[in-house]
Amino acid sequence: xxxxxMLFVNTRELRLKxxxxxxxxxxxxxxxxxxxxxxxxxxxxxxxxxxxxYILMNHPRFSAKIKQAYKESLSGExxxxxxxxxxxxxxxxxx
Numbered sequence: 001x002x003x004x005x006m007l008f009v010n011t012r013e014l015r016l017k018x019x020x021x022x023x024x025x026x027x028x029x030x031x032x033x034x035x036x037x038x039x040x041x042x043x044x045x046x047x048x049x050x051x052x053x054y055i056l057m058n059h060p061r062f063s064a065k066i067k068q069a070y071k072e073s074l075s076g077e078x079x080x081x082x083x084x085x086x087x088x089x090x091x092x093x094x095x
Contacts, residue, residue, distance in 0.1 A: 008032045011040075 031043040056062050
């Protein structure tokens with residue numbers, strides 16, 4: 001089992017050793033970037049396959065829609081797949 005570690009790097013070290021720090025993320029390490037001794041950012045590896053998911057999950061409107069859908073599901077305001085298909089067919093028939 002591979003252990004993931006966290007590395008702390010200040011902004012100066014990041015500037016001077018960017019390539020080396022990025023290679024650490026390729027090995028699964030998360031890098032905490034510090035500025036004046038305080039954490040400012042987290043650097044971690046992302047693949048092309050994960051990029052779209054990351055963008056969607058961090059987009060404010062998408063997050064709001066997910067929260068809204070969750071609230072609706074808790075209150076029973078849901079639509080079955082059959083209902084959705086029927087409504088879609090009706091809309092397409094009108095086109």
